[in-house]
Amino acid sequence: MSITKVIDDPSADWLREAPASESAIASLVAASSLELPTDYLDFLRLSNGGEGELGIQPGWFRIWRGEEVIQAATDYQVPEYAPGFFAFGTNGGGEILAFDCRSAPPWPVVALPCISLAPAEAMPVAANFGDFAQQMGRSYEE
Numbered sequence: 001m002s003i004t005k006v007i008d009d010p011s012a013d014w015l016r017e018a019p020a021s022e023s024a025i026a027s028l029v030a031a032s033s034l035e036l037p038t039d040y041l042d043f044l045r046l047s048n049g050g051e052g053e054l055g056i057q058p059g060w061f062r063i064w065r066g067e068e069v070i071q072a073a074t075d076y077q078v079p080e081y082a083p084g085f086f087a088f089g090t091n092g093g094g095e096i097l098a099f100d101c102r103s104a105p106p107w108p109v110v111a112l113p114c115i116s117l118a119p120a121e122a123m124p125v126a127a128n129f130g131d132f133a134q135q136m137g138r139s140y141e142e
Contacts, residue, residue: 001130001134003039003042003043003046003130003133004042004046006130006133006134006136007043007046007047007133009137011137012052012136012137012138013052013053013137014050014051014052014053014061014136014137015050015051015052016046016047016050017047017048017049017050017065018047018048019044019045019046019047019048020044020045020048020065020066020067022045024044024048024065024066024067025041025044025045025066027066027067028044028066028067028069028070029041031070032069032070032086034086034101035105036086036099037099037105037106037107037128037129039128039129039130039133040088040099040129043063043129043133044066048065048066048067049062049063049064049065049066049068049089050062050063050136051063051092052136052137053136053137053138053139053140054091054132054135054136054138054140055135055136055137055138055139055140056125056126056132056135056140057111057123057125057140058091058093058095058111058123058125059091059140060091060092060093060140061089061090061091061092061097061132061136062089062090062091062092063088063089063097064088064089064090069087069088072087073086073087073096076096076114076117077117078096078098078112078117081116081117081118082096082098082112082117082118082119084100084101084102084119085098085099085100085101085102085110085112085119085122086098086099086101086107087112090114091111094113094114094115095111095112095113095114095123096111096112096113096114096117097109097110097111097125098110098111098112098122099129100122102119106127106128106129107128107129108124108125108126108127108128109125109126109127109128109129109131109132110122110123110124110125111123111125
């Protein structure tokens with residue numbers, strides 16, 4: 001399913017934001033030094049961040065605005081304690097949402113505990129950002 005369809009899905013109840021500017025996206029790409037997933041960048045072009053229920057563990061998401069990503073990751077000390085991960089949000093409850101960039105793309109989305117940021121404790125969330133996005137605004141049931 002395309003990111004546009006995911007974002008526009010009226011049955012998915014989550015807080016959408018105004019689109020990111022192309023300059024904000026270009027700055028994020030340049031600062032990241034990575035070839036970020038197209039689905040993630042397309043998401044920012046449609047909704048510059050967002051928050052809501054997540055139909056898979058960890059059950060809630062808050063995606064940072066493109067302009068906040070690098071500084072927020074630095075504030076959480078992700079580059080220092082979890083090299084090989086690209087943080088793009090939180091679950092609102094003590095875990096960072098990140099791409100595990102230690103292997104070839106497509107990168108899986110994982111949740112890292114904020115306290116330790118230990119890569120060995122990374123919890124798989126979704127196979128890629130597209131799969132993650134399809135769960136946004138869905139109720140999580142254990």
